[in-house]
Each structure stands twice: as C-alpha cells, then as structure tokens.
Amino acid sequence: MQTYGNPDVTYGWWAGNSMVTNRSGRFIASHAAHTGLIAFAAGANTLWELARYDSSVPMGHQTAISLSHLASIGIGFDEAGAWTGAGVVTIGILHLILSMVYGAGGLIHAVVFDADIQQSNVIQAKKFKLEWDNPDNQTFILGHHLIFFGVACIWFVEWARIHGIYDPAIGAVRQVNYNLDLTQIWNHQFDFIEIDSLEDVMGGHAFLAFFEIGGGAFHIATKQIGEYTKFKGAGLLSAEAILSWSLAGIGWMAIIAAFWSATNTTVYPVEWYGEPLRLDFGLAPGWYDTVDLPEGVRTVRCYLANFHYIIGFFYIQGHLFHALRAMGFDFKRLSDVQFGPHGRPAALKN
Structure with a gap:
C-alpha cells in the first residue's frame, strides 16, 4: 500500500488490503475466504434460479445465468437428452458445502496460523513467504x-x-x-x-x-x-503492483468475454443464452437484444455481455490507479494543484 513517505500510516477498517500487504499468512486467509464467498454465491444463485425456473419459457429468456452455464457443460439433462435440471441441486449444495470449508480455512489462517508465513515453523510453508x-x-x-x-x-x-x-x-x-x-x-x-x-x-x-x-x-x-x-x-514489485496486474488481467478477460458472449452461439448456445445481440455505441458500447421480448425482460446473453464489459472497464481503471501508486505516483499532489485562467494547472500549493 502507498504510504506517501509516512512509515507509520494507518488505514481505516474499509481498507482491507492494508491488512495483507506484507503478511503472507493473512494474504492466504483472504484468498481462502474470497473463494468461499464465490462458492457461496455460485451455490445460492444456482438453487435460487432453479426454484424459479419456468420450463414453458426458453432458458435464454430468463435470468438463469448459472443454469445456462451448467447446461452448456452438459449438467441437468436426462438420459433422453432433454434438460430437466437433474443434478443441479447437487451442484448447488456442493458449492454451499465448499463455501463453508473455504470459509473455515480462511478463519483458521486469519486467527490461528501465523500472520506472516516467514515466522512459521513449517519449512515447506516458509517457501511461500512474501519477499518483494x-x-x-x-x-x-x-x-x-x-x-x-x-x-x-x-x-x-x-x-x-x-x-x-x-x-x-x-x-x-x-x-x-x-x-x-x-x-x-x-x-x-x-x-x-x-x-x-x-x-x-x-x-x-x-x-x-x-x-x-x-x-x-x-x-x-x-x-x-x-x-x-x-x-x-x-x-517495482509490491502488494499494490500485484493487485494492479491482477485487475488488468481480469479486466481484459471480462471485456473479451463480453464481445465473445454477445455473438458466439457455439460456446454460448441460443437455447441457453438467447439470441445474438446488437452492438450500439453511445456514451459507451452496449449490447441490445435483437428479438421482441416482454416489457422488462432481457436475455441471459444481454445481461452477461453488458455486465462483463462494465465490470471489465472498472477493473482496468482500478489497474491504472493501483499501478500508478505502485510506481510511486502521489495522488494527493493532485489536490495541491493551483489552477490558473481557463482551468489550466498553474503550480503546486506550498
């Protein structure tokens, strides 16, 4: 985390990254707990979508994102090849169980184990210490x-x-x-x-x-x-630099997924995601349905493409912010800029 030259800087409770900056044990704890949250969201959303699924309406015209992904990889079909939702409950419950396992692992690493693996008595664990x-x-x-x-x-x-x-x-x-x-x-x-x-x-x-x-x-x-x-x-290597690169990677993948899911019908079948979308440019790129649907209804493909693009865009902005901080740029200096005529920067305040 950027300290702006103050080694004794403290952060608020909301600055969660400050707790794991140079503490490899806490870093692992946050990884495990985060995985638990993802597993819980996946399991809970799968069961919620299955409970409200209407077999008389095409899956692609319902907000069944989890069901659509499961159907794409061949889960939920009977022996005759028809989609029945078979096995979906098992998948949902398994994710909920795994979320508790991951959550417990996160708590153990946060409460019981050493905050810094370098202090561990386990030789194999010490190999994963953080030395930037x-x-x-x-x-x-x-x-x-x-x-x-x-x-x-x-x-x-x-x-x-x-x-x-x-x-x-x-x-x-x-x-x-x-x-x-x-x-x-x-x-x-x-x-x-x-x-x-x-x-x-x-x-x-x-x-x-x-x-x-x-x-x-x-x-x-x-x-x-x-x-x-x-x-x-x-x-250059630091916790903030690693965070910036992670944000860049996931942001770029999200934007690629947006363009891919919007039009590809092999990996994203029409049966499960709805019809291909139309790309329009306004203030920002946006994808729109190409079929007439009831008021307020969007295809799964429409939700998927637009969400991926929006979240990818903001991830990349986060990458730029954290990358500049990792390189030593002091954003606080921006508040010290004095502006001259026509809003042009003139000088730094004393």
Missing part, C-alpha cells in the same frame, strides 16, 4: 499458480471428453475430443469470436494446460536468470 525484492521467491509462487490453472484446463478438457458437453449443432450433449492443431489454435487467436468447433475449443484448452503446467514447472525449478533489473521488477 527476492525474484526467486516470486517466481516460485508464480509457478504454483500456473500449475493450478493448467490443472483446471485439464479438468475441463477431460470433462468434455468423458462426460460430454452440449453441442448446439446437434441439440444434445456429446463427448468432445480435443483438436490439438497448433495452426488452428494460432488462427483462433484472431477469430475466436467466430469459432464454431467444440473440438477446437477443447484443443485450445489442452494447449493452454500444457503451456501453463510447463511454465509453472519452469518457474518452480529455476531461479532468476541474469541481472535482476527494473525491467524484470526490481524495485
């Missing part, structure tokens, strides 16, 4: 994150291969094998919005899994190569 000026420590932690992401991609690929996912081309759930064609994967970097092959989608995830796990193993096994320069993060 130690590149070997940072690359070690990064490697583990990459491996977890890679495992998640493998899970998705294997789920599609063994269980199957919904294919709008045939209107049923089918098993999908990945197409690990590097040429296709490269080409889809530029036309992913128009992708129409589930095999190519799974191939991209399989490649990403290999790339992430390989990169993770490299970062865990190796140390800083060459001189540790500012270009590589020397003097």
